[in-house]
Amino acid sequence: MATAEEVAKAAERRDIRDRWLLSAPALLIIFLAATGPLLIVLVYSFLTPGSYGDVKWQFSPEAWVAVFLERDIFDDTLSIAAAHVNIFLRSIKLSVITTIATLALGFPTAYFMATRSEKTRDLWLFLITIPFWTNLLIRTFAVLQIIRNEGIINTILLKLGIISAPIQILYTDTAILIGMAYVYLPLMVLPIYASMEKLDFRLVEAGYDLYATRFQVLRRIIFPLVKPGVIAGSILVFIPALGAYVTPSVLGGGKNMMLSNLIELQFGQGRNWPLGSALSIAVMIIVMGALLFYVRNAGKSGVRHG
Amino acid sequence: MAKNFSIKHQPGFTAIAATCFVVLYLPIFVLVIYAFNAASSTSEWGGFSFKWFQSAWQNTQVIDATLRSFQIGAFAAVFSTIFATMAALATTRTASYPGLTFKYAAINQPLMVPEIVTGVALLIFFSRIKILTGYSGLGYLIAAHTAFCIPFAYLPIRARLENMDLTLERAAADLYATPWRTFRRITLPLLWPGILAGLMLAFVISLDDVVITEFVKSGGQDTLPTYMLGQIRRGITPEINAISTAFLLLSVAIVTLFFFVSRKRD
Numbered sequence: 001m002a003t004a005e006e007v008a009k010a011a012e013r014r015d016i017r018d019r020w021l022l023s024a025p026a027l028l029i030i031f032l033a034a035t036g037p038l039l040i041v042l043v044y045s046f047l048t049p050g051s052y053g054d055v056k057w058q059f060s061p062e063a064w065v066a067v068f069l070e071r072d073i074f075d076d077t078l079s080i081a082a083a084h085v086n087i088f089l090r091s092i093k094l095s096v097i098t099t100i101a102t103l104a105l106g107f108p109t110a111y112f113m114a115t116r117s118e119k120t121r122d123l124w125l126f127l128i129t130i131p132f133w134t135n136l137l138i139r140t141f142a143v144l145q146i147i148r149n150e151g152i153i154n155t156i157l158l159k160l161g162i163i164s165a166p167i168q169i170l171y172t173d174t175a176i177l178i179g180m181a182y183v184y185l186p187l188m189v190l191p192i193y194a195s196m197e198k199l200d201f202r203l204v205e206a207g208y209d210l211y212a213t214r215f216q217v218l219r220r221i222i223f224p225l226v227k228p229g230v231i232a233g234s235i236l237v238f239i240p241a242l243g244a245y246v247t248p249s250v251l252g253g254g255k256n257m258m259l260s261n262l263i264e265l266q267f268g269q270g271r272n273w274p275l276g277s278a279l280s281i282a283v284m285i286i287v288m289g290a291l292l293f294y295v296r297n298a299g300k301s302g303v304r305h306g
Numbered sequence: 307m308a309k310n311f312s313i314k315h316q317p318g319f320t321a322i323a324a325t326c327f328v329v330l331y332l333p334i335f336v337l338v339i340y341a342f343n344a345a346s347s348t349s350e351w352g353g354f355s356f357k358w359f360q361s362a363w364q365n366t367q368v369i370d371a372t373l374r375s376f377q378i379g380a381f382a383a384v385f386s387t388i389f390a391t392m393a394a395l396a397t398t399r400t401a402s403y404p405g406l407t408f409k410y411a412a413i414n415q416p417l418m419v420p421e422i423v424t425g426v427a428l429l430i431f432f433s434r435i436k437i438l439t440g441y442s443g444l445g446y447l448i449a450a451h452t453a454f455c456i457p458f459a460y461l462p463i464r465a466r467l468e469n470m471d472l473t474l475e476r477a478a479a480d481l482y483a484t485p486w487r488t489f490r491r492i493t494l495p496l497l498w499p500g501i502l503a504g505l506m507l508a509f510v511i512s513l514d515d516v517v518i519t520e521f522v523k524s525g526g527q528d529t530l531p532t533y534m535l536g537q538i539r540r541g542i543t544p545e546i547n548a549i550s551t552a553f554l555l556l557s558v559a560i561v562t563l564f565f566f567v568s569r570k571r572d
Contacts, residue, residue, distance in 0.1 A: 016403050022396035026389035026456050027412050033453035034416045037427035044430060054433075105326050108316070112323030115314040126565055131330045133561040135514045137531050138550045141538055142333035145340065145547075150349030152336060185330065205313050218316060243420025245517045250538055260422035260517075267426055267521075277430070280423045287420060 038284075045277035053271045063274035067282055084262070084279075091259040092286070094173065095241035098180040099188075099234050105181075106188035106233060111222075113189075114196035125193065132186035140250045143179045144170065147251075171253035179247040184240060188233040195229030228298050235294045239287050259283055338554070341547035358548035368549060371533040375513055378444060378529060382451035383459070383509035389452070390459035390508075391501055395493075398467040416454040424454065425521035432522055442524045450522050451512045458511045459504035462568055466500025503568040510560050513553075 002010075045063050047055040065071065068088075070081040113124040131139065145151055147169040154166040169175050199222065207217040223230075245260035252258070257265070259279065266276030341359070345352025362368050390413075397409050416424065432446045474496070478488040516531040523532060530553065537546055 015400075016405075019396035019400070019403070020405065023393040023409050023413075026393040026460075027409065029385075029389060029449065030412055030415060030453050030456060033428065033449045034419070034424060035412065037431035038419065038423070040431050041423070041427045105322060105329075108319035108322035109326040111316060111319050122569075126562075127327060128330075129561060129565065130558055131334065133510055133514075134334065134554055134557050135516075135531060135550075137514075137516050137534055137538075138337070138554060139334070141534070141542075141546065141550060142337040144538070144542075145337055146333045182329070182333070185326070189326075201313060208311075208313055214316060239418075239420065243422045245422045245425075245520075246535065250535070260420070263422055263426060267429060273430065276426060280426055283420055284423055287418065291418060 041277045041280050045274055045281050047274050049272045049274050051271075053267070053273060055273050060274070063272070063278040066272075066275050067278050087257050087259060087262050088282075090173070090256075091242055094177055094180065094258065095238050095244075097177055098184060098241045099237045101177070101181040102185050102188040102237050103230065103234060106185060107192055107230065110189050110192035110196050110226075110229070113193050114199065121197075128186050128189050128193070132190065136183050137246050137250070139183050140179050140247050143175075143182050144250060147175055147178060170251060171255060173252075173256055175251040176244075176248050176256060176258070179251040180241050180244055183247060184237045187236040187240070191232040191236060192226060192229040195226040195232075199225055231294055231297050235290055238290055242286060242290075243283060334554070337547055338551045340544060341551040343544050343547075346544065358544040359552070362545050362548045362552070365545070367528070367533060368530070371528045371530045374444070374527065375529040375531070378447050378451055379509045379512040381448045382455050382512040383505050385448070385452040386455035386508045387459045387463075387501060387505045390456050390504055391463050391497070393456070394460055394463040394467050398464055399470075399472060413460055414457050417457050421515075421517040424450075425518045428518065429521040436524070444527065446522050446524075447519060447527065447529075450518055451515065454515070454518065455508035455511050459508040462503035462507065463497065463500040466497055466503075470496055499567050503564055506560050506564045506567070510557060510564075513557070 044055055046059055046061065048058040048060045048062070050056050062071075065078070066081065066084075068081055068085060069078045071078055109128075113121060113128070116124060147153055149166040149168065149170065153169070154163075157163045158166065169178070203221055203225070204217055207221045212220065243260055244258060245264070248256065248258040248261055252261070254261075260283075263276050263279045263283070266272045266279065270276070342354050342356065343351055344355035344357065393409070393413055397406060397413075400406070428446075428450050432450075436442050436446075470493075474492050475488050478492050479485075483491070514531065515529075516535055519529050520532050520535065523529070528536070530549070534546060534549060537543075
């Protein structure tokens with residue numbers, strides 16, 4: 001005779017088994033077309049490049065050495081691979097500046113949206129959502145049309161007589177920066193808005209009652225309360241910016257490489273799949289680092305005030 | 307204190323927000339306006355015309371790429387939404403159980419990895435399978451799109467489920483409904499807006515993808531975005547503006563629909 005406890009246990013086991021069965025298709029396809037291939041990249045990064053792309057199944061740490069170091073073809077000595085290091089630093093620098101720029105623009109925008117009346121808030125949210133869901137390539141192309149030599153910025157400046165020759169913005173780092181800030185801006189606004197919306201303005205009022213200035217209220221009350229949104233937004237912008245492919249290849253014009261273009265090069269003309277794999281894993285490591293930072297900080301600032 | 311003192315005001319913020327919205331929409335407007343430019347160069351205005359829409363419409367490459375995008379998007383959206391719905395049912399309204407955290411991590415994994423990395427990973431993996439099986443059809447693209455659409459489809463479905471309490475389902479069970487009947491008659495109708503929202507999100511996400519498609523596709527398998535990327539790299543004609551405008555309208559239509567569906571409360 002089964003006791004009530006045993007029956008309950010069996011039911012729970014059945015429930016867990018059913019839940020595994022239900023999630024199996026999703027887990028399987030993600031493993032086959034996302035996680036699994038990633039593990040293969042890790043393996044490939046330790047193999048020898050084949051002559052026509054792909055790899056020879058022979059262990060070699062050479063690809064990892066080549067991520068940051070260069071082996072001299074004559075005397076085998078190692079020196080720092082300036083080209084790779086530069087691209088790493090450039091990508092990180094551009095991603096950080098993009099994050100800061102979108103934060104500077106996005107924070108006030110989210111604040112503005114959150115302080116509207118309940119009805120109009122939905123409209124502003126909708127207006128932010130539209131560009132967010134518009135194809136990234138189309139938005140990049142839109143920026144291209146604005147900043148190129150014959151674009152409206154240069155045309156207006158020329159007509160006004162402010163400049164006498166068009167400013168070359170396209171195919172520079174500035175172009176990549178403008179493009180990335182433009183396409184990732186909604187990713188910053190949305191999470192900040194989400195935490196701003198929940199902000200209790202009675203706390204702000206209390207701050208003013210205690211003779212705080214506007215800036216003090218902003219820095220000491222509002223900012224700490226919406227910090228989780230700020231961190232989430234920064235992560236959401238930084239990670240895709242670091243791995244950005246479309247924007248630098250359209251606006252950077254091939255010369256101003258970012259990490260993704262370097263990786264693509266190794267799989268295309270470079271025919272060095274192990275190096276491409278090692279670079280991909282290196283990007284993943286930076287991304288994981290950023291995510292870890294996020295998890296830690298979001299946890300800490302989760303403490304509710306008041 | 308000033309008479310019109312508003313606690314919700316911060317100096318300069320409204321101006322920045324206004325700038326922000328103008329900056330977001332200005333390039334898109336310029337793009338759309340130039341789609342109606344009669345001149346064949348994109349640097350001058352030659353009068354209003356629909357000719358670039360016409361030329362895009364007659365371009366078989368564009369039509370092929372569009373149909374392929376829709377085909378992949380439809381399959382990926384349906385598969386990912388079905389899988390995401392099942393996964394959402396398996397991961398919500400339950401006490402924590404062994405493997406639950408793993409499931410969250412696995413489902414969200416495609417979001418954590420930069421697209422370029424997933425792209426090259428699939429390039430390696432699928433090129434090997436292509437050699438092994440000899441199959442080089444759209445299946446790879448559909449599988450890849452399904453995988454990265456799952457987290458997006460999962461989001462609204464899970465949100466909807468979490469806001470549903472179990473009372474009605476328990477009542478149905480008390481009235482001797484079988485689990486399947488309860489699901490079909492109670493859970494599914496209540497969940498429907500979430501599923502619809504997930505389906506639309508997944509479709510838009512699939513339509514938008516450039517990077518992963520670029521690496522996974524075989525020759526002659528251009529989708530609309532990869533076709534456009536190729537054209538933009540070669541030099542721009544107003545035809546790209548026309549295609550972009552049409553594409554834009556479609557996305558806006560879907561997002562508008564999504565906005566209303568997911569906001570609908572019962």
